[in-house]
Amino acid sequence: MIALDKPLERLLKEWEQQRLLTALDRHFALEMSAMHADSTPLFTFICALLSRQLSLQHTCLPLNLIDNSNPLAEVTAQCQLLGSTVELVDALSQSSAVGTPSDTGKPLILDGNNLYLQRYYQFEYQVSEQLKRLCVPIDVDDIPHTQTLLSALFSPTAQALDWQKIATATAFSHKLAVITGGPGTGKTTTVTKLLLLLCQQQTLTIKLVAPTGKAAARLSESIKASKVRLATELGQKSDPLSLTALAAVPEEATTLHRLLGVIPNSHRFRHHKDNPLRLDLLIVDEASMVDLPMMHKLLDALPEHARLILLGDQDQLASVEAGAVLADICAGLKQVSADGVSQWRMRYSPDKAKLLSQLTASDLTPFVSPDAQIGDALAMLMHSHRFQGDAGIGLLAGAVNRSDLEAVLHVWQQGYQELLWIEHQDTPQGNLGLQALLTQSVEHYGVYLKAIASGCHTPSEIIDRFNQYRILCAMRVGEFGVEGINASVSQALAQAQLISLSHEFYAGRPVIIQSNDYNLGLFNGDIGVILPDETNHSRLMAHFVQADGSLLKVLPARLPSHETCFAMTVHKSQGSEFSQVALVLPPRPSAAQRQLLSKELVYTAITRAKNHFSCLGSQKIFEAACAQATQRASGLANRLWQ
Numbered sequence: 001m002i003a004l005d006k007p008l009e010r011l012l013k014e015w016e017q018q019r020l021l022t023a024l025d026r027h028f029a030l031e032m033s034a035m036h037a038d039s040t041p042l043f044t045f046i047c048a049l050l051s052r053q054l055s056l057q058h059t060c061l062p063l064n065l066i067d068n069s070n071p072l073a074e075v076t077a078q079c080q081l082l083g084s085t086v087e088l089v090d091a092l093s094q095s096s097a098v099g100t101p102s103d104t105g106k107p108l109i110l111d112g113n114n115l116y117l118q119r120y121y122q123f124e125y126q127v128s129e130q131l132k133r134l135c136v137p138i139d140v141d142d143i144p145h146t147q148t149l150l151s152a153l154f155s156p157t158a159q160a161l162d163w164q165k166i167a168t169a170t171a172f173s174h175k176l177a178v179i180t181g182g183p184g185t186g187k188t189t190t191v192t193k194l195l196l197l198l199c200q201q202q203t204l205t206i207k208l209v210a211p212t213g214k215a216a217a218r219l220s221e222s223i224k225a226s227k228v229r230l231a232t233e234l235g236q237k238s239d240p241l242s243l244t245a246l247a248a249v250p251e252e253a254t255t256l257h258r259l260l261g262v263i264p265n266s267h268r269f270r271h272h273k274d275n276p277l278r279l280d281l282l283i284v285d286e287a288s289m290v291d292l293p294m295m296h297k298l299l300d301a302l303p304e305h306a307r308l309i310l311l312g313d314q315d316q317l318a319s320v321e322a323g324a325v326l327a328d329i330c331a332g333l334k335q336v337s338a339d340g341v342s343q344w345r346m347r348y349s350p351d352k353a354k355l356l357s358q359l360t361a362s363d364l365t366p367f368v369s370p371d372a373q374i375g376d377a378l379a380m381l382m383h384s385h386r387f388q389g390d391a392g393i394g395l396l397a398g399a400v401n402r403s404d405l406e407a408v409l410h411v412w413q414q415g416y417q418e419l420l421w422i423e424h425q426d427t428p429q430g431n432l433g434l435q436a437l438l439t440q441s442v443e444h445y446g447v448y449l450k451a452i453a454s455g456c457h458t459p460s461e462i463i464d465r466f467n468q469y470r471i472l473c474a475m476r477v478g479e480f481g482v483e484g485i486n487a488s489v490s491q492a493l494a495q496a497q498l499i500s501l502s503h504e505f506y507a508g509r510p511v512i513i514q515s516n517d518y519n520l521g522l523f524n525g526d527i528g529v530i531l532p533d534e535t536n537h538s539r540l541m542a543h544f545v546q547a548d549g550s551l552l553k554v555l556p557a558r559l560p561s562h563e564t565c566f567a568m569t570v571h572k573s574q575g576s577e578f579s580q581v582a583l584v585l586p587p588r589p590s591a592a593q594r595q596l597l598s599k600e601l602v603y604t605a606i607t608r609a610k611n612h613f614s615c616l617g618s619q620k621i622f623e624a625a626c627a628q629a630t631q632r633a634s635g636l637a638n639r640l641w642q
């Protein structure tokens, strides 16, 4: 069933050298083969492919999607699979290492055409079961009263259907609710109104969390701002909704790790099935960043009676680790027309559509679906309120998200003030595009660096100014990856005498943490700035703003692994927002790099920008990225929707 040009062990080594496989993939395959006496070259090769899938953040290996004639996409194929998917499934299921879904003792599980590592099969199966268990309606005792409250919260709109109102009613009447939408579509506004409704009725222990400290801090700020707006609105009316209930709406958010209770030097948390969280309602923001294992741990720790609300943008890059849970949950709402254009459309069971229609005084019968499944828990907000004023960023984000290349080009050609295209331009004097980016970065980073030089000793103020601008890179390595751009920006700032590179730690050096240090309370992705200590100006300390707004100070020498952060990856920027963003795309990406340049990556970078977005790139590469949608292999969408 497998044809190899050379002995498999030699090929595995070559593939590792060519970076088609990682060392881990090769070792995993050889280890599995050594552990099972009935191993065949086919089995060993498939194990390498499965491990590679996990390195690429897929949760399984769909055997029917393997390109038999060149499974590793080599320049010249040295390995081919012979036979159909059915024969491949049959051959693998003979292996003593491969079990069926109920075989908890086997290291690999074959479920239909999908091959899993046992651990990932369990994560996926349990997450789907946990979500389905949560996907139940909650009785609305007094429909007319709730109707009145909803009408008081939502003024009539010009649109036929007010999806924020429908989302509020959806979440009010369901134990699980997933409210998704792009930036500024009103997710926080909606959830604040929902919390007001719930707090008006009963006393609940409500917790707000996000995957990173930065995202948690943003959630707190958004909820606070939303409460202030709502208080003004309520104050203007003689409403049945009380300001007292609004005051009870919580606004402090924390990180998922902190909520679950980190146990130092362990992958386990203090809260789990046997020691559940003490809460009645959990709200998770930036849910697209939550990977499959983390979602499992979170759902496992949720008490039986608790409600769960997930907020996020299903179009953003998926989690850094395996899985794309939020996208999988929403997958059943995607409709692809005959001409290949995809759009979202809600799907409700007849009962849910009837209830929502009653509660919101709108007609939702066109959205009734006989197989709505988890659709009853979903609410999608499509209209951005944030991008009305600065239309360029919103239009560009929308066009990229739809992979509408004509519209993308059109937006760039309109010359919007908040958009700047910088073309890579190789000349004997160097890349002029890169030089333009460096000039821009010196101007923007100069603001906070000059503030430090002029004696500003208020760390939060300086960090705030630093956060106004950020360079985001698609890649980590290379001249145009995070490493290269950080080095170039550091040099440019040193030349402008804004920083001094004579010491590793200097006032103004921004750092991003690359591993978790539970003792210090620093986590992968946390960003801080090295600054003179407020109480002793001759001593430098790394300053980090925590989720609750407080400052954490750490001696630079004690920092866990970290790097300079004038530039960071788009992946690491999720959950953050900056006034100005500059995206850097490589001019000549390798084949492997091209695979990573996706529309989700470009969309995520654009939507981090509040006021200005620039892109250093070449038009061809930008368009190729916009045309490429990422698909993560997973069986979760099927489990939830079939």
Ligand SMILES: Nc1ncnc2c1ncn2[C@@H]1O[C@H](COP(=O)(O)OP(=O)(O)OP(=O)(O)O)[C@@H](O)[C@H]1O
Pocket (backbone or CB within 6 Å): 164, 181, 182, 183, 184, 185, 186, 187, 188, 189, 190, 222, 226, 229, 385, 386
């Ligand atoms: N129905 C509405 N009418 C007018 N403005 C609105 C409406 N809903 C939200 N907004 C405004 O849009 C902005 C963004 O709202 P909100 O923070 O709720 O969106 P979000 O989806 O949570 O955004 P993000 O993804 O950026 O966190 C706020 O200024 C809010 O006042």
